[in-house]
Amino acid sequence: NRFSQFRWPRGGHDYAQCLGRVFAQWPEFRSTCLDVFGECGHDRREVAARLDAKFEDSSVHREVMVARWNARAMAAEDLRARGGEQAEHERRAMAAEERRQRQFIATDKCLLRWNQQRMLAEERQQRSTEKMRRQQLRRERLSMQAEDR
Numbered sequence: 078n079r080f081s082q083f084r085w086p087r088g089g090h091d092y093a094q095c096l097g098r099v100f101a102q103w104p105e106f107r108s109t110c111l112d113v114f115g116e117c118g119h120d121r122r123e124v125a126a127r128l129d130a131k132f133e134d135s136s137v138h139r140e141v142m143v144a145r146w147n148a149r150a151m152a153a154e155d156l157r158a159r160g161g162e163q164a165e166h167e168r169r170a171m172a173a174e175e176r177r178q179r180q181f182i183a184t185d186k187c188l189l190r191w192n193q194q195r196m197l198a199e200e201r202q203q204r205s206t207e208k209m210r211r212q213q214l215r216r217e218r219l220s221m222q223a224e225d226r
Contacts, residue, residue, distance in 0.1 A: 079109050096146050099139070103132070 083106050085098075107128055114124040 079113065083109075096139075096142060107132075 083102060085095075107125075110128055111121050111124055115121045
């Protein structure tokens with residue numbers, strides 16, 4: 078069958094492939110039709126005029142298909158652009174989160190250092206207080222021993 082090359086499989090078709098295929102295959106399809114009708118005894122000029130009229134009549138449909146393809150292509154491009162914007166938004170959000178985490182870590186280290194310094198100061202104060210208490214007790218003991226003699 079000479080027309081088998083022009084058959085399309087069933088199912089959804091990508092508009093870009095469909096439109097490209099229609100425009101690319103039309104001259105060859107037209108020529109094949111003229112050959113087949115000519116072999117069957119029809120006047121090639123009459124068949125060519127009918128085919129050209131049909132092709133011209135379908136121009137509105139083709140324009141609608143081209144408009145749909147353009148709309149889908151623009152929507153796909155917008156989606157890709159938004160995907161790029163989304164990726165940029167996510168990158169910025171991640172960078173902001175990393176900055177917050179670094180600030181948190183720095184604040185946590187600062188608080189830890191302050192707590193350690195405060196604990197060391199408190200330990201020094203306790204040792205000093207304990208030393209003074211021991212010295213006071215020693216003085217009192219020495220004073221009591223001196224009185225006992």
